[in-house]
Structure formats: structure tokens, C-alpha cells
Amino acid sequence: MENITIKVLASKLNLSATTISKALQDSHEISEPTKQRVRALAAALNYTPNTYARSLRTRKSETIAVVLPEITDHFFALVINGIETVAREKGYHVLIYLTHEDYNREKEILDYIKKGRIDGLLISVTKNTIATNHIAAMEQENIPVIFFDRVMEQMQLPMVVTNDFESCYQATQHLLTCGCKKISVCTISTNLEISKQRILGYQKAMTDNNIPLEETHVLFCDDDTQCYDQLYNTLKAKNRPDGLLAIVDKLTLPIYLACEKLNLKIPQDLQVISFSNNPTAGILNPSLTTISQPAFLIGQTAAILLLNSLDPKNNKVQQDITTIPSELIIRNSTGYKKL
Amino acid sequence: MENITIKVLASKLNLSATTISKALQDSHEISEPTKQRVRALAAALNYTPNTYARSLRTRKSETIAVVLPEITDHFFALVINGIETVAREKGYHVLIYLTHEDYNREKEILDYIKKGRIDGLLISVTKNTIATNHIAAMEQENIPVIFFDRVMEQMQLPMVVTNDFESCYQATQHLLTCGCKKISVCTISTNLEISKQRILGYQKAMTDNNIPLEETHVLFCDDDTQCYDQLYNTLKAKNRPDGLLAIVDKLTLPIYLACEKLNLKIPQDLQVISFSNNPTAGILNPSLTTISQPAFLIGQTAAILLLNSLDPKNNKVQQDITTIPSELIIRNSTGYKKL
Known part of the structure; x- marks a missing residue:
């Protein structure tokens, strides 16, 4: 198949390439009858402008x-x-x-x-x-x-x-209202601004309720491969948390799996909240309390x-x-x- | 900031644009000392080739x-x-x-x-x-x-x-082995080749087990907004299925929700298999038997x-x-x- 370019159109219509180009761009410099001839031939030959060339120009x-x-x-x-x-x-x-x-x-x-x-x-x-x-x-x-x-x-x-600070404040407050005494927060990053805000929201709710902050209550699950083991070990410990706030959805699965393995009942033994937009949140075992982002x-x-x-x-x-x-x-x- | 083009480099080095271009492409037509001069200036001026122009050429x-x-x-x-x-x-x-x-x-x-x-x-x-x-x-x-x-x-x-026909044959066979008598298959398309193959796999397993095929046993849930209602009505009917094979993951949620609403227990009242790669399949209530695609x-x-x-x-x-x-x-x- 012949490659239909502006030059080909120009040659077939005996016009300059510039005229063809301007006609195709509907320029006021070109007469209407000429534009119509150009458009008709371009359509008949299935001419498509080269995007690179056009982008170079515009x-x-x-x-x-x-x-x-x-x-x-x-x-x-x-x-x-x-x-x-x-x-x-x-x-x-x-x-x-x-x-x-x-x-x-x-x-x-x-x-x-x-x-x-x-x-x-x-x-x-x-x-x-x-x-x-x-x-x-x-x-x-x-x-x-x-x-x-x-x-x-x-x-x-x-x-x-979104309102990361406020939503984590509210979530932590909810866990406290539900009777949790030892709430930990899990994150995949301490560097991201959203992570900082979410952790700050959790910390503010804790201190507003006169609960001293402990460094070990922020679980940093950076590495996907070690995440399950970290959560498992945390939940196996004698002084384990009774409430968990996961600030990213991917932590939901290892939390549920670790609880299953340790025979910890959610929410009786551990109450869990996670950030999640996964539509399956409502049909998990048990259904998951979520911070649902817009x-x-x-x-x-x-x-x-x-x-x-x-x-x-x-x-x-x-x-x-x-x-x-x-x-x-x-x-x-x-x-x-x-x- | 001046836009550094090949022309600018050419003018500053008193060379032709073609020479600059060939030098930057490491052409054998250009001497090594010239190439070095061109590269040095290009680096010093932070020259970046225009992708459109380069793509037009190559x-x-x-x-x-x-x-x-x-x-x-x-x-x-x-x-x-x-x-x-x-x-x-x-x-x-x-x-x-x-x-x-x-x-x-x-x-x-x-x-x-x-x-x-x-x-x-x-x-x-x-x-x-x-x-x-x-x-x-x-x-x-x-x-x-x-x-x-x-x-x-x-x-x-x-x-x-993937082996759509065989995997649905195997899944249907599994439902039959588990005692299901009335198995329906749910799809979002009857047009796609993969849907046809999956439905054919289901049908072959049914006929191989001497179960007559019924048209109403293929549920066509084309419209997202009506999907839940369709499934709800199907599962509410007196002659409802006791086994469901969903050939696309998005049908899992409405099936589980309809069962919850109708107070049907999975798997006691309805056994369910779905195509799914969602990692939450294992923590659903109950955990979901899946055809997991590679x-x-x-x-x-x-x-x-x-x-x-x-x-x-x-x-x-x-x-x-x-x-x-x-x-x-x-x-x-x-x-x-x-x-």
C-alpha cells in the first residue's frame, strides 16, 4: 500500500505541500473550493496525518x-x-x-x-x-x-x-470507643507525606485520650515479603495490640491471614480498620471497617x-x-x- | 531558558546541522574529535533530543x-x-x-x-x-x-x-462431585471467545454427566447496574440453582451480597466458584473457590x-x-x- 503523505496529495492535485497542509488545517489563507478538493482526496486515499510530524509543528x-x-x-x-x-x-x-x-x-x-x-x-x-x-x-x-x-x-x-490526618484521628477514636486499649498503626512508608499525616492523626487521637505514645506501636512494613512475618510476630507477642489501624489496603490480607494462623478472632481479639477501596471489603470474614477514600x-x-x-x-x-x-x-x- | 536544538549546537560549533545530528548518532562518517566536541557541548548545554523529531526520522x-x-x-x-x-x-x-x-x-x-x-x-x-x-x-x-x-x-x-474450556469443565465437575444438582453459569458476555469457551466447558461437563442443558441456566449479566437484581431474582426463585460458576470476578460481589440478603448460606445452600485473581479470595466469608488465571x-x-x-x-x-x-x-x- 502506498504511504499517503502530504507530498503525495500535493503531487496528485498539482498543488504545493504547504497549500495541502494549510487546507487540511482549515486555514483562512486557502479558498473553500481548494479545501474541498484536498479534503475529498485525503478522504478517498485514507490519508492520516503523521502524529510525530504534527506534534513537531504544534x-x-x-x-x-x-x-x-x-x-x-x-x-x-x-x-x-x-x-x-x-x-x-x-x-x-x-x-x-x-x-x-x-x-x-x-x-x-x-x-x-x-x-x-x-x-x-x-x-x-x-x-x-x-x-x-x-x-x-x-x-x-x-x-x-x-x-x-x-x-x-x-x-x-x-x-x-484527602483528609488523611482527620480520617485517622476519627478511626483511632472509633477503636478507642470500641474499647481498644493497645492500638497500633501499620504503614508501608514513613517518608510519604500522606503516611506522616495518617500517623499524626492516630497519635493525636491517642494523646487526646491521655494514652502515652510508644514507638513500637508504629509498625513499619516496608518489605512485601517480610510484612506477613512482622505482623505475625507482633500479633503473637504477649503484649500484642487489641486494635490495628492499617493505613494502606495491601496490609489487610496479611493481617487477616496472621489472625487466622494465630487463631485470633476479629473483632473479639483484635479490632481492625484499614484504608480500602476494594469492593470486597464488605464480604470479607469478617466484613472490614474501612476508611474509604474518594x-x-x-x-x-x-x-x-x-x-x-x-x-x-x-x-x-x-x-x-x-x-x-x-x-x-x-x-x-x-x-x-x-x- | 534557551531551547537547545541541533541548530543551536551547529551554530555555536560552526558546523552543519547534519554533522551535529550524525555526530550525536555516533556515525562513522564523522571524525572522533568532532564527535567529542559535539558531545561535550551537548552535555554542557543540557541538550535533549526532541522525541517527535527523532521518531519522525527513525x-x-x-x-x-x-x-x-x-x-x-x-x-x-x-x-x-x-x-x-x-x-x-x-x-x-x-x-x-x-x-x-x-x-x-x-x-x-x-x-x-x-x-x-x-x-x-x-x-x-x-x-x-x-x-x-x-x-x-x-x-x-x-x-x-x-x-x-x-x-x-x-x-x-x-x-x-488460558485453558478456558478445560478449567470450566473441571470447575463444573467439581461442583457436581460436591453434590450440586442444579448448576448455573454466570457471564457478562456471550460474544467474547473466552466466554464461549468457558460456557462450552460447563456444558460439556453437564452433558458428560447426563444432565440436560437448560437455556435458563446461563445467566447473562451484561449490565452492571442490573446484575445484582438478576442474581437476586435467580437465587430467590423456587427452582434456584444450588451451584454457581461465575466466569468473571466482578460477579463475585453481587453473588455474595444476594446470598446474604436472601439468607442463603454458602456453601450449604449454594456452592460458588468464580474466576478470580483478587488476593482477598482467601479471606472472603466464606473463602472463595477460584479459577485462578496465570x-x-x-x-x-x-x-x-x-x-x-x-x-x-x-x-x-x-x-x-x-x-x-x-x-x-x-x-x-x-x-x-x-x-
Whole structure:
């Protein structure tokens, strides 16, 4: 099959390539009859513009990128769905890039996409991201950046988050109301701003109830392969917690499995709350009390902010923080009032 | 900040743009001292090649696309992880596009990516995809295509699938062995080849056990919003099934919820098997017997086939079918032997 280019069209119509190009872009410099001839031939020969060539000219790709840690987590999957709803309505394509919590990979991805492929970036950083040069470099290329969920607070960029501090305060308060005396919090990161806020919320609720904080009550389950063993050992110890607040969904499974192995009943022996958007939370054994994040709405909001900023009619995005509250959904893994 | 282009480098070094370009590509036509001068200045000025311009020249993007229905399903999320493991090792970027089961969106995405953005495509079609012109058009652009999971069998293209027929035969046989007399199968599509194979596997097991097939025993839950009501009504009926085989994971939740509402005990009143890669299957109430697909391996295999085909040293990909078996994992939602 002959490759139909602007040159081919030009030759067949005995016009210059520039005229063809302008006609296809509906330029006022070209007469209507000429435009019609060009369009008719382009359609007949099934001409499709080369995206690279067009992007080189316009420097606009009508494409945004989403960079995030993983998608086996329902939270991120729902965020993407929210982003795509907005992007599709506005005629934008969405490229999804996964960092798999690898900071070097995140740098490589940003380095790759900043070279002209995208108009804007939505990012949730890896749990190991500390430096921000790679994100600042996007700004230098005039690619607007908006954070969602996992933000770099020190950067003066717009961010869409949930009320991490308050929701963990409320969850801890709920465990205390249910009679828990020894509440621990489990995290996969102490570096992420959201993790810090969640742990601070837990700590504030504890101190507001005159319960002294103990360092060992923050379980740091960084390594997926060791996570189960850590939880198992913690729950096997004589002085084990009677309440657990998991600040990330992936900790739910090892907690339930460790309890099963140790023959600990939830909620009688251990009351459990986890951050989760997994729809199976309600049919777990027992059903799980969750902090349910507004994942879809976070995605929608971040996308609306970004696409608005790309519209030349609008001003630059305000460098502020949009907070959309999470919801504590009480189910059977808590609520057991000890005598 | 000045935009550092090849022209800028050429002007500063008093060389032609062609020389700069060839030097940066390490061409044998350029002397080593010249190359060194060019590289040194490029590094000093932080020159980064424009991807569009480079791709226009080489027509290679070192990028593959994955087009699939959704990512809130663990199966697809794991497939993507498998693909990314291979792509990263080979230095390829992965673009992920979601169709959300919308056939027109699938066509738009393929139309968009065929215009020069990618070197190869891995695709799992929507449940509504019947025509194949949009996929054939990729081939015409010399973009190799490999199917995974949801294939278009009539196309002579490589495909990576699991043993859908056999695994459903085995699952149905298991339900029969557990004493089920009235087994229904639930599907979200009767159009997809994998759905057809799964239903055929169920039907073969039934007829092999001399149980007559009834049309009403295939529940077609096409519409997410009506799915729960359909299942509820089916399970409320006097002549309700005592065994259910769900051939897609998203049906697990409405089945469990309908049973809870109707006060039907799993497995005593209803034995349930579902296709699922959701890690929570083992902690559901009760734990769920699953057909667990080799999702990660399917992704890896499809990516290896595709990247091999892009290597000019290799032959074109064989147009054959790679089948990786699924595993029946028996848990507490089945196994109740009626007297």
C-alpha cells in the first residue's frame, strides 16, 4: 500500500505541500473550493496525518500522562477511571505509567515524557521519592504538574488529597470507643507525606485520650515479603495490640491471614480498620471497617484542574491544595465492646 | 531558558546541522574529535533530543501499547505488571490504554496510536468488539499485534490465552462431585471467545454427566447496574440453582451480597466458584473457590512474543496460540457434600 503523505496529495492535485497542509488545517489563507478538493482526496486515499510530524509543528499532543506507583491497588485503579472520564470528555488521551515504587523508574519515566510527548502530568510519587528535581524539570519544560494522593509538599504545585490526618484521628477514636486499649498503626512508608499525616492523626487521637505514645506501636512494613512475618510476630507477642489501624489496603490480607494462623478472632481479639477501596471489603470474614477514600473524585478533580490549566483562556492553576474527605465505613471488624 | 536544538549546537560549533545530528548518532562518517566536541557541548548545554523529531526520522518509538478493558479487575492489573517486567528489561516503554468496554473508544484508541506512536500492540478487546477492521489497520501500518485473554479468533494473529474450556469443565465437575444438582453459569458476555469457551466447558461437563442443558441456566449479566437484581431474582426463585460458576470476578460481589440478603448460606445452600485473581479470595466469608488465571505469566509471555518480533534479528511472530493453564483453587465456598 502506498504511504499517503502530504507530498503525495500535493503531487496528485498539482498543488504545493504547504497549500495541502494549510487546507487540511482549515486555514483562512486557502479558498473553500481548494479545501474541498484536498479534503475529498485525503478522504478517498485514507490519508492520516503523521502524529510525530504534527506534534513537531504544534508542540501539542492532546495527551496527558498519569504516573503512579501501581494498579493492583483499587484506589489507584479508581483514580485512573476518574481521570479518564474527564479526559475523554475534553478529547484528551491518557497515558498511564507505573513506577512500581521504584524512584529511579519514576525519574526515567519523567525524563522520557518530558521530551515532547505530553501536555500535562498528574503524579502520585513512589514511597521512596525524596528529591524533586525530576518533577521540577517538567515545569521547566512548561509541562504543568498536579499531584494527587502522594504529594511532595515542599513543591509549590497544586495537589489533590484527602483528609488523611482527620480520617485517622476519627478511626483511632472509633477503636478507642470500641474499647481498644493497645492500638497500633501499620504503614508501608514513613517518608510519604500522606503516611506522616495518617500517623499524626492516630497519635493525636491517642494523646487526646491521655494514652502515652510508644514507638513500637508504629509498625513499619516496608518489605512485601517480610510484612506477613512482622505482623505475625507482633500479633503473637504477649503484649500484642487489641486494635490495628492499617493505613494502606495491601496490609489487610496479611493481617487477616496472621489472625487466622494465630487463631485470633476479629473483632473479639483484635479490632481492625484499614484504608480500602476494594469492593470486597464488605464480604470479607469478617466484613472490614474501612476508611474509604474518594478515589474516583480525586482523579476527576485532578484532571479537571490540569485540563483547565491547559486551556489558554484560563489562568495558570492556583498552587493550592484541594482536600476531598474520606469516609469511615463501620463494619464487623470493629465494634466489639470489651467489658 | 534557551531551547537547545541541533541548530543551536551547529551554530555555536560552526558546523552543519547534519554533522551535529550524525555526530550525536555516533556515525562513522564523522571524525572522533568532532564527535567529542559535539558531545561535550551537548552535555554542557543540557541538550535533549526532541522525541517527535527523532521518531519522525527513525520511525521507532521504543514504545509498545497495551489496550485493555479495565484495571479495577486484578486479572488485568497483573497482566500489566507481567508486561512491564519484560518491557523494562528490554528498554521499552509501555503505554496503557483503557477502553472501559466501549468498542468505539477501542477504535479511537487504535486510530490514535497507529499514527506513529508505537512499535507494537498488545490487546484484549472489549466485550462488544465484533468487527476487526481497526485491528487489521494496525497490521497494515506494520505494527505487530498480539492478543491476550480476549482474542478475535477469526484473525490470523498470535494470541496468549488460558485453558478456558478445560478449567470450566473441571470447575463444573467439581461442583457436581460436591453434590450440586442444579448448576448455573454466570457471564457478562456471550460474544467474547473466552466466554464461549468457558460456557462450552460447563456444558460439556453437564452433558458428560447426563444432565440436560437448560437455556435458563446461563445467566447473562451484561449490565452492571442490573446484575445484582438478576442474581437476586435467580437465587430467590423456587427452582434456584444450588451451584454457581461465575466466569468473571466482578460477579463475585453481587453473588455474595444476594446470598446474604436472601439468607442463603454458602456453601450449604449454594456452592460458588468464580474466576478470580483478587488476593482477598482467601479471606472472603466464606473463602472463595477460584479459577485462578496465570495473569502475570500471560502478560510476560505476550510481551516476550511482541518484543521478539520487533527484533530485526528474529523472524515474524508465528501466528499461533499460546495456552497457559489456569488453576482450580478449592476453598470453603464449595465442598459441601449434600446427603
